[in-house]
Amino acid sequence: MNMTSYLMLFGNILLLVSGQILFKFGLQKIGGFDLVKVAVSPFIISGLALYVVATVLWFIVLTKMSLSVAYPLQSLAYILGLIAAWFFFGEVITMTKWVGVAAILFGAYMIAK
Numbered sequence: 001m002n003m004t005s006y007l008m009l010f011g012n013i014l015l016l017v018s019g020q021i022l023f024k025f026g027l028q029k030i031g032g033f034d035l036v037k038v039a040v041s042p043f044i045i046s047g048l049a050l051y052v053v054a055t056v057l058w059f060i061v062l063t064k065m066s067l068s069v070a071y072p073l074q075s076l077a078y079i080l081g082l083i084a085a086w087f088f089f090g091e092v093i094t095m096t097k098w099v100g101v102a103a104i105l106f107g108a109y110m111i112a113k
Helices: 003-030 035-040 042-064 067-073 076-089 095-112
Strands: none
Touching: 003 035, 003 042, 003 076, 035 042, 042 067, 067 095, 076 095
16 A cells, blocks of 8 residues: 555545535535435535546555455544544534544544554
C-alpha cells in the first residue's frame, strides 16, 4: 500500500459523506420522505451520483488495499459526517460523541499502523 491508495480511500470517504449531506439537504427541502419527490430531487439525485462515483473509486481501492484495512478505515466517514452535521445543520456534538470520535480515531490508527 502506498500514499495513493490512502488518498483514494480518503476520496471515497469524502464522496460518501458529501452524498449524505446532499441526502439530508434534499430531505429537508422536501419536508420529509415522499418517494415521488425524492426521485426528482436534485439534491438526492446528486447524492446518488456521488455514491456511484464513490463505489467506482471503492472498487479501485479494493484492488490496491486489503479489505481488512480499507473497510475499517472507512469508519473515518462517521467522524466527517458528525462534523458535517454540526457545520451544515447545526447539530449538537456532545462530549459522549467526542469520546466516540476518539475511539474511532484510535481504532483507525491501530488498523493503519
